[in-house]
Amino acid sequence: MALFSFIFGLAFGSFLNVLILRLPKNESILKPSSCPNCNQKISWYNNIPLISFLLLKGTSSCCKEKISFHYPFVELLTALITLFLFIKLEISYSFFFSLIFFYILIVLSFIDLKYKAVPDYLLLILFIFSFFMTEHSFLEAIKAACIIAGAFVLLNFLISFYIQNIKAKILKDESLKTQEALGEGDIPVLASFAIVLGINASLIAIFFAALFAIIPSIYNTYKNKDIEIPFIPFLSLGFIVEYFLEITKVIF
Incomplete structure (x- = not known):
């Protein structure tokens, strides 16, 4: 379960990256992921949290531009916090409420870093x-x-x-x-x-x-x-x- 919580955190970290990127721009969070440099649609196998960044050596698969380090950092941070929350609270209502609280906090932090608002x-x-x-x-x-x-x-x-x-x-x-x-x-x-x-x-x-x-x-x-x-x-x-x-x- 601890390993599952870490993997779940990695996957949700990828979604938090979408929120960080799109919410300040009032863009839909449901549209498919695209390259932030050339806007080309990203294939699922090039969008695996953390692993794709490492395999692609930090560059985009379509335009070969560098990918911001904040994407894998958010994924790893989310995974670690999810793991620590599981260790602290185990599976409980408090665990799920705490997940939402911390996930929102991560989104707020990185939006504030980028936009100062x-x-x-x-x-x-x-x-x-x-x-x-x-x-x-x-x-x-x-x-x-x-x-x-x-x-x-x-x-x-x-x-x-x-x-x-x-x-x-x-x-x-x-x-x-x-x-x-x-x-x-x-x-x-x-x-x-x-x-x-x-x-x-x-x-x-x-x-x-x-x-x-x-x-x-x-x-x-x-x-x-x-x-x-x-x-x-x-x-x-x-x-x-x-x-x-x-x-x-x-x-x-």
Whole structure:
């Protein structure tokens, strides 16, 4: 069953790639897979998750252009998360609800990486399924979500005020006057994490997310690049670390 869960994750990872590619473009997710470079239809034997990428050596079978590494990465990541969830929860209702939650989180993360924006309906679905994952009562879950989300709304206001009114004047950069510290999609994701994990564990997840986000931030500073860093992927990483390792139980 563990092997089956991994293979199932690989197969579903391929579908998540379709969602990541097509949802932001409002394209049908039911049409056959096609090459992202030349739009030629991909044969089934060239569309086997992970295996086809390795056999084709990372190039398209039709136009020989390089295939983005994010395709096999999403497939492998989905397979590993499916396997870890099976080991943690076994076959249960919690397992299937958790699968949906994590799959949506993967889609949100990679859309945010590419477009720096995410569809609102995916955030809503993530928020709804967080209630099916939580071990807390409904009132406790709502309380945790309000505290975490509210705290970050206030933090976003304070940091954004500094960026738009102080930093913009110091650097004389007009573009900073519309820049915000957090994206609109970050708050619902944080609220969803609070519902699943509770307040203490959410803070640990956010701490790890901040640590992970420091790495590209330092790199951009070193390269003198002022690039907006999407935060949902790092929030997701922090959530994965806390959810599976349960670091909060060690600390508290």
